[in-house]
Structures are given as C-alpha cells and as structure tokens.
Amino acid sequence: DAGVTQSPTHLIKTRGQHVTLRCSPISGHKSVSWYQQVLGQGPQFIFQYYEKEERGRGNFPDRFSARQFPNYSSELNVNALLLGDSALYLCASSFSVTYGYTFGSGTRLTVV
C-alpha cells in the first residue's frame, strides 16, 4: 500500500517567491492536514481539509493557503516567502476527521 506521498522532497526558494507543495493521501482517506515543523520543534498545525472543505486553520498568516481536490489530494501554497518559512512541511491523511493520522515524509523548504 502506498503511504502519504509528498512532492517535492526538497525545495530551495528565494525570499519573496511563491511555493506550492503537493500531497497525495492514502487511498480511501478523505482528510488531509498540513503541519509545519521547524528544526528542533514539534509540528505546528496549518490547515485541515475534509471532503474538500476547510475544517480547521492554525495560527498562520494569510500568505498560507491550501485546497483539496476531488481526488482528495491537496496543495499548500505559500506566498511572499520569508526566511522564517524555512521548515519541514508535513502532510497527514486520515479516514476520519480527527484520528488515525498517517504522515508523509515531508517537503524540506529552504528560503534563502
């Protein structure tokens, strides 16, 4: 069984640029969540989507946006990148809204 797939695995961007990160959930999972993990810290919640609707949003600026497609895959978009956006971005999928999250290996974003 394929797990949660994230692309790209690594990315280097310049300050002010825009980035799109992609996530394919486990087959049958309808919920996708995004987390930001800064080095040495626990992940911070960014968004959750369930059945293509936003169900939750963390304390992140409007530069961060996301969407979920009819096939339940998801994109996370970040505009006007800042050096502080450098982090590991994790996508998690689950069958239910709340439990049983399976995480992908993440996208390592470096902003220079």
Add this chain to the structure above:
Amino acid sequence: QQQVKQSPQSLIVQKGGISIINCAYENTAFDYFPWYQQFPGKGPALLIAIRPDVSEKKEGRFTISFNKSAKQFSLHIMDSQPGDSATYFCAAIMDSNYQLIWGAGTKLIIKP
C-alpha cells in the same frame, strides 16, 4: 491552555534499559493522546495512543501511563534497543477539533 509540555529534551539510555518520557497538559478538553516516533528525514509515525478513561496501555515494549488527575502522561520503552533511537513526540487532540497539539520532542539515544 493549548500547550503540551514534554520532558526531557534529550535522553541517553543504555541498551536494555527503560526509557521514560513525560508530558503534561492543561486543557481538560483533550480526549486523545498519541505518541509519535520520528526518524531523521522522515515524517512522524504513530506509535501508541490512549484516551483519558484508561490509566495504562501497553503495546509490545511500549507503554503509556496516564494520570488524569495530574494531567500527565508518559511513554515507557522497555528493553530499549539502538533501533529505538529517534525523536519522540507526545501530542493531544480534542474530538471537537482537528488539530494535534504537539510537545517539543525528546531526542532519545540508546547506547549499545
């Protein structure tokens, strides 16, 4: 009130010993407490989880102890092995919410 405090930040245990990681929370609305294991370059993987109506849960060498009155829970790894060397995160979530609240992580090193 949304925080989960985790200690210690790092832990070195001899092979065959018991590794103990502690977490504390404030919000009594949390009703699900998972532990995640993360290896370098990988996303977190669910290890074991507990609900507050249970005082202990054991799965193989991993045990969660839960003290509802003290609002504390801990992970015990029995017969610790070098392959257990990883970063461990405790987390908490509410049925009515969608975001995992994470501890800061414990870097565990098992010495052969």
